[in-house]
Amino acid sequence: MKQLFLMVNDGSVKVIETPAPTVKDNFVLVETEYSVVSAGTERSLASFGNKNLLQKAMERPDQVKKVFDKVSTDGLVNTVESAFNRLKEPMPMGYSGVGKVIACGKGVTDISIGDRVAMVGQAYHSEINRVNKNLIARISTEDEDIRQYAFCALGGIALEGIHQAEVIPGETIGVVGLGLLGHITARILNAYGCDVIAYDVVNKTLGSTPLKAFIKSNDENARDITMSLTQSRGVDKVIITAAANSNQPMDLAAAITRDKGIICMIGVTQMNIDRRPYYERELTFKIARSYGPGRYQSDYEEKGIDLPIGYVRFTEGRNIEEFVRLINTGRASFTDLITHVFPFNDSPSAYELITTNSNNERYIGVLLEYSTNTDKLKSRIDGRQPFKKKTHTLGKNEILNIGLIGAGNFVKNTMLPALKKTKLYNFRGLATTGGMNAAQANTSFPFEYSTNDYHELLKDDSIDLVIVSTNHNTHAKFIIEALETGKHVYCEKPLCLTLVELERIEKAYLASSGELFCGMNRRYAPLVHKIKETLSTDKIPAVYDYIVNAGFIPNDHWTQDEAIGGGRIIGEACHFVDTIQFLDGSKLESLNITYADNKAFPKKDNALIRMRFVSGAVANIVYTSMGSKKYPKEELRVFSNGSVCELNNYISLRRYGNIKTKTMKFRQDKGIADEYKHIAAVITGKAKNDAIEDAFVSHRMIIEGMK
Numbered sequence: 001m002k003q004l005f006l007m008v009n010d011g012s013v014k015v016i017e018t019p020a021p022t023v024k025d026n027f028v029l030v031e032t033e034y035s036v037v038s039a040g041t042e043r044s045l046a047s048f049g050n051k052n053l054l055q056k057a058m059e060r061p062d063q064v065k066k067v068f069d070k071v072s073t074d075g076l077v078n079t080v081e082s083a084f085n086r087l088k089e090p091m092p093m094g095y096s097g098v099g100k101v102i103a104c105g106k107g108v109t110d111i112s113i114g115d116r117v118a119m120v121g122q123a124y125h126s127e128i129n130r131v132n133k134n135l136i137a138r139i140s141t142e143d144e145d146i147r148q149y150a151f152c153a154l155g156g157i158a159l160e161g162i163h164q165a166e167v168i169p170g171e172t173i174g175v176v177g178l179g180l181l182g183h184i185t186a187r188i189l190n191a192y193g194c195d196v197i198a199y200d201v202v203n204k205t206l207g208s209t210p211l212k213a214f215i216k217s218n219d220e221n222a223r224d225i226t227m228s229l230t231q232s233r234g235v236d237k238v239i240i241t242a243a244a245n246s247n248q249p250m251d252l253a254a255a256i257t258r259d260k261g262i263i264c265m266i267g268v269t270q271m272n273i274d275r276r277p278y279y280e281r282e283l284t285f286k287i288a289r290s291y292g293p294g295r296y297q298s299d300y301e302e303k304g305i306d307l308p309i310g311y312v313r314f315t316e317g318r319n320i321e322e323f324v325r326l327i328n329t330g331r332a333s334f335t336d337l338i339t340h341v342f343p344f345n346d347s348p349s350a351y352e353l354i355t356t357n358s359n360n361e362r363y364i365g366v367l368l369e370y371s372t373n374t375d376k377l378k379s380r381i382d383g384r385q386p387f388k389k390k391t392h393t394l395g396k397n398e399i400l401n402i403g404l405i406g407a408g409n410f411v412k413n414t415m416l417p418a419l420k421k422t423k424l425y426n427f428r429g430l431a432t433t434g435g436m437n438a439a440q441a442n443t444s445f446p447f448e449y450s451t452n453d454y455h456e457l458l459k460d461d462s463i464d465l466v467i468v469s470t471n472h473n474t475h476a477k478f479i480i481e482a483l484e485t486g487k488h489v490y491c492e493k494p495l496c497l498t499l500v501e502l503e504r505i506e507k508a509y510l511a512s513s514g515e516l517f518c519g520m521n522r523r524y525a526p527l528v529h530k531i532k533e534t535l536s537t538d539k540i541p542a543v544y545d546y547i548v549n550a551g552f553i554p555n556d557h558w559t560q561d562e563a564i565g566g567g568r569i570i571g572e573a574c575h576f577v578d579t580i581q582f583l584d585g586s587k588l589e590s591l592n593i594t595y596a597d598n599k600a601f602p603k604k605d606n607a608l609i610r611m612r613f614v615s616g617a618v619a620n621i622v623y624t625s626m627g628s629k630k631y632p633k634e635e636l637r638v639f640s641n642g643s644v645c646e647l648n649n650y651i652s653l654r655r656y657g658n659i660k661t662k663t664m665k666f667r668q669d670k671g672i673a674d675e676y677k678h679i680a681a682v683i684t685g686k687a688k689n690d691a692i693e694d695a696f697v698s699h700r701m702i703i704e705g706m707k
Helices: 041-050 053-059 061-074 076-088 146-164 180-191 222-229 248-256 275-280 316-328 344-354 409-422 435-444 455-459 472-484 499-511 526-535 568-584 672-683 692-705
Strands: 002-006 013-017 027-037 096-104 116-120 128-132 136-138 172-176 195-200 213-216 235-240 257-265 284-287 338-343 365-369 380-382 400-405 425-431 449-451 465-468 488-492 516-519 543-549 588-595 607-613 618-624 634-640 643-648 652-656 661-665
Touching (some): 013 344, 013 435, 027 116, 027 344, 116 316, 146 235, 146 257, 146 365, 180 195, 248 257, 248 275, 400 455, 409 425, 409 672, 425 435, 425 455, 449 455, 465 472, 472 488, 472 499, 488 672, 499 692, 526 652, 568 588, 568 607, 568 618
Parallel strands (some): 172 235, 257 284, 400 465, 425 449, 488 516, 543 618
Antiparallel strands (some): 027 096, 096 116, 380 449, 543 634, 588 607, 643 652
């Protein structure tokens, strides 16, 4: 299939071919017929991309602050590399469309294959979209112009603004901003029996949008004209739909609203509130959150858990249903708002219209139209030419072919750049269930082919190493299947989430000719090796104190779901257990976990992990999400034989001895590249796999300790 992306580094748009997504539980696959190009959001994103780095920084000071915070903890070089990697990553565009369902996952009961649906949120400019069942609404008629249903996201935004403004039929409503969103809002208000007075700096009225009046928003008499139309009362409610970098819409709304009226923002403007009119008339200001309740909530948008209608009448999905109902019943029509329709393959012309608009054309609703493409459901897309033919016997200087399962943020921003720098690996095959991640990864790090079926990687005899970087609850499945085919396997931590899975992995590993590696890279960090060398920790038992200032992750993040991510102790704290295992070198004898009880933070994000080794060494790991972002993320202190080594976030190492203190500074290096070099050395017979047994032991003890 083909999907449209914005190149954030230069503002251009690009149609990229990528494998079609596969259907998941509580999702449907939709073959897109039309999608909306947003003259607000997408225009601002494209304009942002066109700016140089200084202009980007001036426009987004919030992101600049994040960069400086990261510099203070991770160092300048790593932060700059990370920022530039993110800027190179293509951004999927689109949010609203209409199409036909071609597949339904488990849990989808109200929609069938062949149904035409309106879709929001996950409705990208893509030939095929995978959309959650809560974000679609079935269209029950074939009589209307189906193109207008593509405006469903804007309809949802308008409806949420109407609900938040507590609009009552018969009221007079001011709509500030008469672009596409303003016209849709005005028509819905009219369908609900309200009089609408519209305001804008330019007269954008259409005869088919019923208005009581139009008033220029920059007219100094705008308030007086409004009063003359409302028996000197003012409008009952105001819905601001404008997109403007000024406070004028807010000031106008406060001037024209009656006593105890409500002003609701669904556009994007400055929001400086003048106290006097709000105090004198006891006005209320509200912001409507996108399409309605459920928006930005993973339980609703990803897991498909609906909100009870008895408590939430109009959710995100039910707002879309209402928009569809208004069209189906003839209460509202939006077809005439469509001024331009571009073929999907000519998408750049649509973006030229909403950005530079060199021909000065008047536009309101801009759509992309999708034609029949018999290849859009292909499960495999061939990319660049193969690197070389592979022999089945690896030589010591052989370049290794990798097959990658999963392409999340860590893969795109950290793993693939590090693998490429080693010059030891060739990117052979990439498997993802969603085409978007494959397209993003392939843009910077082209693979020879991409697929939505990971079995193709396992069947590919030329692939030497299968890399697994997916949700934690799927790791065991992929590891076992790959080992059973004789592949070498590298899995991002953790190996698994349960003891049953761990036993199955160990059994598969012992029976396989392939090696198994777990992505716990800190044992390969140069400064960790320096500690081991300086203090002889594998010969002289030490005392370890490891502080991990992990940072807050909300409860609804997938890593916090114990069934999917397993929680942060097995998901991340295994790193730090493994680091101390490496430093000590003897068998881990015991591990105990004690959780803090602070109801303001997820309970299992904050723990003390105590360890004892056969050598006599002891360790304490403080893992917490309660700390400040200004404090280093990781600090390790090792006490041994009259000396102390203090590691600061893998940037510097200070040694306190009997005579003097010595400090060594480096760019931050957590051992990722050295880990990948070690894996290649093991596979090509130049080194031994001496880490996997430690991983088996630590996983077993952590899983048992979490009970």
